[in-house]
Amino acid sequence: MKGKRIMSSILIIIMVGLAIYYTLYGSQGWYDPASGRDLLLRTWEHIKLVGIAEFLAITVGITAGLLITRSGLKFLASPVTGIANVGLAIPPLALVAGVSPFFGIGFRPGIIALFIYSLLPVLRNATVGIEDIDQSVIESAKGMGMSKLQIFKKIELPLALPVIVSGIRYSTILCVGTAAIAALINAGGLGQIIMRGQSVNFVSLMMQGALLTAGLAVTLDWLLSEVEEKLTPEGLKLGKESE
Amino acid sequence: MIKLENVSKVYPDGTEAVNSVNLEIKEGELCVLLGPSGCGKTTTMKMINRLIPITEGKIYIDGTDNQELDENELRRDIGYAIQEIGLFPHMTVAENIATVPKLKGWSKSEARNRADELLELMGMDPSEHLDKYPVELSGGQRQRVGVARSLGANPPIMLMDEPFGAIDPITRDNLQDEFLKIQEEIQKTIVFVTHDINEAIKMGTKIALLKVGELVQYSSPAELLARPKNQFVRDFVGTDRTLKSMRLMRAKDAMKPSPKTVRLDSEVSVIQKKMKENEVDYLIVTDGSNRFRGWIRAQDLEGDVGSVDEVLSKDVGSVSRETALSDALSVMLEEDVANIPVLGKDNKLEGILTFNDLQEVIGETYTEEGGGRQVGS
Numbered sequence: 001m002k003g004k005r006i007m008s009s010i011l012i013i014i015m016v017g018l019a020i021y022y023t024l025y026g027s028q029g030w031y032d033p034a035s036g037r038d039l040l041l042r043t044w045e046h047i048k049l050v051g052i053a054e055f056l057a058i059t060v061g062i063t064a065g066l067l068i069t070r071s072g073l074k075f076l077a078s079p080v081t082g083i084a085n086v087g088l089a090i091p092p093l094a095l096v097a098g099v100s101p102f103f104g105i106g107f108r109p110g111i112i113a114l115f116i117y118s119l120l121p122v123l124r125n126a127t128v129g130i131e132d133i134d135q136s137v138i139e140s141a142k143g144m145g146m147s148k149l150q151i152f153k154k155i156e157l158p159l160a161l162p163v164i165v166s167g168i169r170y171s172t173i174l175c176v177g178t179a180a181i182a183a184l185i186n187a188g189g190l191g192q193i194i195m196r197g198q199s200v201n202f203v204s205l206m207m208q209g210a211l212l213t214a215g216l217a218v219t220l221d222w223l224l225s226e227v228e229e230k231l232t233p234e235g236l237k238l239g240k241e242s243e
Numbered sequence: 244m245i246k247l248e249n250v251s252k253v254y255p256d257g258t259e260a261v262n263s264v265n266l267e268i269k270e271g272e273l274c275v276l277l278g279p280s281g282c283g284k285t286t287t288m289k290m291i292n293r294l295i296p297i298t299e300g301k302i303y304i305d306g307t308d309n310q311e312l313d314e315n316e317l318r319r320d321i322g323y324a325i326q327e328i329g330l331f332p333h334m335t336v337a338e339n340i341a342t343v344p345k346l347k348g349w350s351k352s353e354a355r356n357r358a359d360e361l362l363e364l365m366g367m368d369p370s371e372h373l374d375k376y377p378v379e380l381s382g383g384q385r386q387r388v389g390v391a392r393s394l395g396a397n398p399p400i401m402l403m404d405e406p407f408g409a410i411d412p413i414t415r416d417n418l419q420d421e422f423l424k425i426q427e428e429i430q431k432t433i434v435f436v437t438h439d440i441n442e443a444i445k446m447g448t449k450i451a452l453l454k455v456g457e458l459v460q461y462s463s464p465a466e467l468l469a470r471p472k473n474q475f476v477r478d479f480v481g482t483d484r485t486l487k488s489m490r491l492m493r494a495k496d497a498m499k500p501s502p503k504t505v506r507l508d509s510e511v512s513v514i515q516k517k518m519k520e521n522e523v524d525y526l527i528v529t530d531g532s533n534r535f536r537g538w539i540r541a542q543d544l545e546g547d548v549g550s551v552d553e554v555l556s557k558d559v560g561s562v563s564r565e566t567a568l569s570d571a572l573s574v575m576l577e578e579d580v581a582n583i584p585v586l587g588k589d590n591k592l593e594g595i596l597t598f599n600d601l602q603e604v605i606g607e608t609y610t611e612e613g614g615g616r617q618v619g620s
């Protein structure tokens with residue numbers, strides 16, 4: 001964890017530093033790089049895209065993912081995780097492009113595309129996190145007279161939590177990248193800057209957008225791994241060390 | 244007390260796992276469910292605490308139909324231990340053991356004290372282990388914690404499904420011994436599943452032998468060995484029944500109490516006279532408080548003998564009342580003697596075990612069997 005902290009901080013400093021460098025010294029002939037104000041605005045848009053899409057994905061994904069592990073709905077668990085896995089094989093570009101014929105272009109269609117894509121890892125991990133719990137643990141809990149709700153709250157949830165959070169982390173990183181592509185349908189965010197740079201073949205603009213997108217992804221990855229670490233029960237951490 | 248009345252189980256896929264089983268387990272008894280894989284042992288056991296719904300028949304616990312009780316309440320009053328143990332990996336040993344006490348609303352300190360007490364009982368140092376996580380324990384220790392957890396709220400009844408199944412033979416043997424000692428103290432009513440005939444003989448007050456869902460024989464281990472009801476039982480029990488029954492029987496079952504002795508301070512002539520009277524050429528020598536001191540042989544008394552103590556054979560084997568006959572036989576063979584004293588506390592002489600007694604006792608069990616096909620219950 002310490003190593004990750006150091007690596008992440010170094011990476012973030014380098015990327016943000018470089019982005020600032022391009023902002024200050026990136027002019028070239030006719031072209032000027034994006035202004036600091038412009039960059040902040042686009043970054044904020046990007047965060048909004050990711051934030052809203054993730055919020056929806058987490059809410060829907062965890063609820064649905066946990067629901068299909070309950071006894072009455074269990075038959076749905078493996079088809080749904082199967083679909084989620086297949087869905088993740090679709091390239092983000094194809095998904096973003098595929099959304100616009102139905103929903104048009106702009107911020108909202110962007111959110112829809114991002115939501116669909118971010119939902120899959122969250123949903124899959126919520127289900128798998130529960131399904132992968134050692135059956136003898138559940139069986140002994142039941143045998144000792146814990147109610148279904150008690151088993152869910154005290155056994156299943158804490159044991160599945162690390163897997164669930166790691167699904168959220170994976171989904172968030174994926175979402176940051178996909179959000180950059182969502183500029184294709186004019187959803188806003190840092191992707192807009194990259195696209196602008198590309199249309200006139202201007203490196204500074206492309207670098208500004210790309211560096212900040214990457215910086216955002218690394219930052220969120222780091223923050224969420226801290227959360228993951230916090231939520232992993234002590235007894236499970238020890239297990240991983242001894243493996 | 245647990246009573247199974249015409250209990251049957253048919254799984255939804257049509258498998259007839261248990262077929263009209265009748266069984267009565269008295270308070271304080273350890274009933275072993277024994278039989279080959281797939282014969283329905285686990286199914287039978289799990290119907291008692293309703294982990295598996297019963298298809299037909301009734302199960303009474305202390306006279307109450309278990310279907311009439313709340314299933315969670317029922318399970319909290321029945322200890323449950325399984326081969327895979329199923330300790331909660333995110334909880335400490337103390338928290339694991341406190342599971343049922345907490346469910347029953349015990350206070351934190353009560354639950355903690357109970358965990359402490361149970362670890363002690365299982366031979367694990369509480370101060371060292373209470374706050375450890377399951378991953379930090381050895382296989383044998385996990386198994387112990389599993390049993391401790393099932394004893395958590397001191398349930399009168401325990402269900403144990405191959406509780407010592409997943410550990411090496413030596414640790415298993417130790418755990419069995421320890422558990423028997425504990426059981427002597429706590430006197431639980433236990434249903435114990437195993438497919439190991441030796442474990443069944445060692446642990447069981449009664450053995451229920453199952454064959455594809457049917458109860459074939461329900462009797463004490465000694466009965467099962469001595470009077471197998473049919474070929475299936477004979478085959479299952481194995482060809483080394485003699486050895487098995489010797490493992491089962493104790494020195495106290497075969498010894499002769501109050502053997503002829505002489506006192507250490509007796510005159511040589513008195514001893515020789517006593518030997519002649521009894522037509523033997525050896526005698527056990529004891530001291531004033533009936534403690535075993537050694538053997539005296541006729542040949543050692545020939546010639547000029549100062550005191551009995553000088554010619555006493557002292558370093559000879561002995562056994563205790565609880566020594567298995569198989570072990571007693573080993574001692575005889577090792578020491579190359581045909582008689583062996585049975586000693587109690589402080590070497591007090593309890594009786595004598597002779598090679599002939601051994602043969603007789605074992606022979607007897609088989610003449611009974613030869614005496615007819617009638618089956619005792």
Ligand SMILES: Nc1ncnc2c1ncn2[C@@H]1O[C@H](COP(=O)(O)OP(=O)(O)OP(=O)(O)O)[C@@H](O)[C@H]1O
Binds near residue numbers: 258278281284286438
């Ligand atoms: N959930 C189930 N659905 C259908 N059949 C089952 C189910 N559980 C067990 N069976 C079948 O019921 C029979 C008895 O199973 P059970 O688990 O009681 O055997 P067992 O004596 O405990 O065996 P083992 O020594 O292997 O544990 C077997 O034929 C088994 O395949």
Ligand SMILES: [Mg+2]
Binds near residue numbers: 284
């Ligand atoms: Mg079984």
